[in-house]
Amino acid sequence: MGDGKIPGILVKLLSAEFPGAQALRNQLAQTRVTRPWGSDSPSLDLDVPPGVPEAAIEDGVIPATGTVTDDSGELFGELLVWVSDGRLSALEFSWYGDTAPTELPDPGLVTVTVR
Incomplete structure (x- = not known):
């Protein structure tokens, strides 16, 4: 993931509608990892x-x-997008249980909810 490319999962998370979402989506083209x-x-x-x-x-x-659910539908963790000064600053994958993930999940295993 050190190629600087934006993970597709970030695009999915920002596809939800919430105040400021469109401006954050507009940042994606120039955002770098x-x-x-x-x-x-x-x-x-x-x-x-x-x-x-x-x-x-x-x-x-x-x-x-x-x-995030695993292949068997069990709850595995959650993805959080952090913003600092109105700009995307981090993508965090926090997990439940003992086994830490080593890569971002397949977007198909992720359900986005707005709180």
Whole structure:
């Protein structure tokens, strides 16, 4: 994932409708993955260059969460998109249980809900 490309799952999470979503979607074309959170972590830091319009959204986690199930339909974890200063800043994969994921889930295993 060190190629700087935006994971498709980020596009799916931002497809939900919430205040500021369209402005965040507009940032995707210029957003780059800067680094993973750890050597085996699927969570990623993101960078949106200066000059890209900010979203009118509070810092922190966007109101759209991706619930991840495994192949057997069991709840596995959730995906959170972080925003800082109106810009995409991170994609976090938090998991339940003992086995940490080493890659982002298939978008087909993710259900996006807006809270």
